[in-house]
Amino acid sequence: MNTPSPPRLPVSLAANPRLSSWLKISADGYVAVSPGKVEIGQGIITALAQIAADELDVDISRVRMQRASTASSPNEGVTSGSLSIQQSGRALRHVCAEVRRIFLAKASDRLGTKIDMLDIQDGTIKGPGNVTTSYWELAEEISLDRDASGDTTAKPVARRSLVGRSVERIDIPGKVFAQPRFIQDCAPPGTLHGRVLRPEISGAKLGELKQDSAYAVAGIVAIVRDGGFAGVICETEHAADAALKALHGGATWVGGEPLPVESDLASFLKSQPADLTVIDTRGGAAYPAISRTIRRQFSRPYIAHASIAPSCALARWDGGRIHVWTHSQAIYLQRIDLARVLGLPVEDITVEHMEGAGCYGHNGADDVALDAVLLARATQGRAVRVQWSRADEMTHAPFGAAMLVEIAADLDARGEVVGWRHSIWGNGHTSRPDGLEPPKLLAATELKEAFPRLAAGNQRQPSGGADRNSVPLYDFPSWQVEFHRLLAMPIRTSALRSLGGQCNVFAIESIIDEIACEHSEDPAAFRLRHLRDGRARAVIEAATKRATWKSERQPGIGHGLGFARYKNTGAYCAVVAEVEAIGEVRVKKLTLAADVGEAINPDGVRNQLEGGAIQATSWALKEQVRFDRQRITSTGWSSYPIIRFSEIPDIDIVLIPRPDQEPLGAGEAALGPVTAAIGNAVFDALGVRIRDLPITRERLVDLLENAS
Amino acid sequence: MPQIRFRLNGTETAVDADPERSLLDILRSELGLTGPHFGCGAGECGTCNVIVGNRAVNSCDMPLWSAEGKDITTLEGLGSAERPHPLQRAFIAEQAMQCGYCISGILMSAAALLRQNPSPSADEVKAALDRNLCRCGSHNRIVRAVLRAAREMSAG
Known part of the structure; x- marks a missing residue:
């Protein structure tokens, strides 16, 4: 007899099989759900509550979502990559299905009724003849301290009633009624306030530090210095700001690392020592029929996460134990880095998540947690809250990497693509805490016993980092894709929403548009002709239909199309942009069609797509980190402008229903396609191809002057 | 230190504090409100906005002394879960x-x-x-x- 192979558990559940780590059912009539993924404004908590309530057959008001903590939550790695529904959602659905079955089995014993005769309504378990019990009644008799078996099947789609509905987000009422839930609003009585001294000159080290005037500030508790790390601790925020200012006045900075020439990033990116990786190849032998090759170079600048809230954390030492409150996207990985820096076992550290503002990737959240821990060591027993300044947030948090992309497309005599080479130059897009040496936290590089700062690494395919979305989705007969990862990192880079996907899709979709237009083929038709995936075709067809693609021309107005399947494995998104280009570019309307598989909360999906589309518009038209050879000069909102209400396009979204398909994250799907669609619409309006982001008035004027 | 008086969310309020401190700092650290948020400290993002009289203003770069005698509303004064605006x-x-x-x-x-x-x-x-x-x-x-x-x- 063959032993049946153990059933395959969803990835998050396989890593955390204990049912009680995900779910607790209380005799008081509620269900506590503990996901390892965290709320970052994407509505994940509500979507997960919907999945749990649906699978358990309880009203959603009975579901209490617990904040993630290393003391109690499953370890789900990082909340990133639009994977929360795929990972946490699948695991939770599985857990709830299994818990439901465990309770049904117990109820069956209790009531003397066969399981398949039982029904559950809002936690009440009913059998024939009106016999009832409930989750709540059975809760204390059932231990969920057991591992998931994996042999339970979740409900069929048709029997799900909450999933697929636009349930209102459970975190929103608190946010409109000023009930504090942000970490920035958390300062329990007795909390002290810390500020950390950071250089304005990039890479400069702290030298002499005169502390007298900072110590003279009323309310100062301590000044901490450890090598190049220094900070103040005060009774109030006001005092902490004053003491930090005084400390700045007493600081001498030594050295620094020169920054690239901002106006010639392409030369910088191409001239650095780099690791070359061939990402993907297809075909091979050169096609003899190449009639000409179109080579184009595209670029994007460094982009800031630019969270509306500066990063913030609280930490408290009690003897050898440390408690940290953080808005990190990865509490367990942060804990490993903290332990490494402090030389303590991870068990001595509890890291607990609290919501911060939207981060869109790896911002200062993890760094500020170490800042708080280092300061709080000096105030044993009293929590220290550290909040960065706006300038710190804009200059010391990691940036989305600048990129240079070159595409060479070989065309045959009929203009068909027969060869394709896509080359990327830039820093890697990953320097998050990852559990590996050295720790990735900013202050770790400043301490007396400093850890080195490595050049950012890169996620491997299939998701990819800088190379995300660089492998063509079109069925060209041959291609080669390569990435030159820079080994120097004068400007610290890490994950920013969509990673390399934005620039790669911009490059691919721009050159596709160019090839189609040169041969007077409709760009939508060209794409459809090269796509076999029906779901890809469906979003292009839906977007162009909804936007009444290629309708009557109006002067100064252009339309452009952009398409991608995020990470080549995630959500599909096609976008038609309508721009007005008179003097400067104004995006008037974006029409999106998206296929995210099963949409757990359709309004949540739309919200994420809209947000991605607006952020992409902001990146495409306005955003670039400014710097001189010594320092980042984008220190605030006037030197790093982002899109404003008066500049926001209308957004129309077609969501293609796919309730029978695996759910795919929506938050990053729009970034590349929107950027590309805007660029192509600018060409449609003005007849010039803009290949360097952002699309500024100055760049357009240059292009138009050179074209005439 | 002079006492600064103003009306906050309908209640007469008096604060003894350095009059040069920002209204935002006073609202959050002295008066315990978390509705107005710190975003930039330079009046550029609006996340700290409160209503003074009839106008929305940045509270992060408004010195406390300029609140004297004013009628100030924060998110806490706009409405509540029971009586929402x-x-x-x-x-x-x-x-x-x-x-x-x-x-x-x-x-x-x-x-x-x-x-x-x-x-x-x-x-x-x-x-x-x-x-x-x-x-x-x-x-x-x-x-x-x-x-x-x-x-x-x-x-x-």
Whole structure:
């Protein structure tokens, strides 16, 4: 007899099989759900509550979502990559299905009724003849301290009633009624306030530090210095700001690392020592029929996460134990880095998540947690809250990497693509805490016993980092894709929403548009002709239909199309942009069609797509980190402008229903396609191809002057 | 230190503090309010907005002394879960946020707009909110929510 192979558990559940780590059912009539993924404004908590309530057959008001903590939550790695529904959602659905079955089995014993005769309504378990019990009644008799078996099947789609509905987000009422839930609003009585001294000159080290005037500030508790790390601790925020200012006045900075020439990033990116990786190849032998090759170079600048809230954390030492409150996207990985820096076992550290503002990737959240821990060591027993300044947030948090992309497309005599080479130059897009040496936290590089700062690494395919979305989705007969990862990192880079996907899709979709237009083929038709995936075709067809693609021309107005399947494995998104280009570019309307598989909360999906589309518009038209050879000069909102209400396009979204398909994250799907669609619409309006982001008035004027 | 008096969310309030400190700092650290948020400290993002008199202003670069005798409303004074302001109801109905950190300032700007212009057009709403930044891209929902609240208020 063959032993049946153990059933395959969803990835998050396989890593955390204990049912009680995900779910607790209380005799008081509620269900506590503990996901390892965290709320970052994407509505994940509500979507997960919907999945749990649906699978358990309880009203959603009975579901209490617990904040993630290393003391109690499953370890789900990082909340990133639009994977929360795929990972946490699948695991939770599985857990709830299994818990439901465990309770049904117990109820069956209790009531003397066969399981398949039982029904559950809002936690009440009913059998024939009106016999009832409930989750709540059975809760204390059932231990969920057991591992998931994996042999339970979740409900069929048709029997799900909450999933697929636009349930209102459970975190929103608190946010409109000023009930504090942000970490920035958390300062329990007795909390002290810390500020950390950071250089304005990039890479400069702290030298002499005169502390007298900072110590003279009323309310100062301590000044901490450890090598190049220094900070103040005060009774109030006001005092902490004053003491930090005084400390700045007493600081001498030594050295620094020169920054690239901002106006010639392409030369910088191409001239650095780099690791070359061939990402993907297809075909091979050169096609003899190449009639000409179109080579184009595209670029994007460094982009800031630019969270509306500066990063913030609280930490408290009690003897050898440390408690940290953080808005990190990865509490367990942060804990490993903290332990490494402090030389303590991870068990001595509890890291607990609290919501911060939207981060869109790896911002200062993890760094500020170490800042708080280092300061709080000096105030044993009293929590220290550290909040960065706006300038710190804009200059010391990691940036989305600048990129240079070159595409060479070989065309045959009929203009068909027969060869394709896509080359990327830039820093890697990953320097998050990852559990590996050295720790990735900013202050770790400043301490007396400093850890080195490595050049950012890169996620491997299939998701990819800088190379995300660089492998063509079109069925060209041959291609080669390569990435030159820079080994120097004068400007610290890490994950920013969509990673390399934005620039790669911009490059691919721009050159596709160019090839189609040169041969007077409709760009939508060209794409459809090269796509076999029906779901890809469906979003292009839906977007162009909804936007009444290629309708009557109006002067100064252009339309452009952009398409991608995020990470080549995630959500599909096609976008038609309508721009007005008179003097400067104004995006008037974006029409999106998206296929995210099963949409757990359709309004949540739309919200994420809209947000991605607006952020992409902001990146495409306005955003670039400014710097001189010594320092980042984008220190605030006037030197790093982002899109404003008066500049926001209308957004129309077609969501293609796919309730029978695996759910795919929506938050990053729009970034590349929107950027590309805007660029192509600018060409449609003005007849010039803009290949360097952002699309500024100055760049357009240059292009138009050179074209005439 | 001189005592600064003002009316805060309908209540007479007196503060003994350095009059050069920002109103935001006083509201948050001395008076325990968390509605107004710190965003930039330079009056550039609007997340700290409060209503002074009838106008939405940045509280982060408003010195405490300038609050003397003023009528100040923060998000805490706009409404409550039990007695929500139409704007609060509308922001829930339109799910008009993602992270929500900027929303308290935006609600205050919107409330000030509706006091001055009870039936704004979409463009007027956008103009009134143009000094409020939202990084998540919830702008269109926010505009819809303000228009919804205006309709509800004018319907009585």
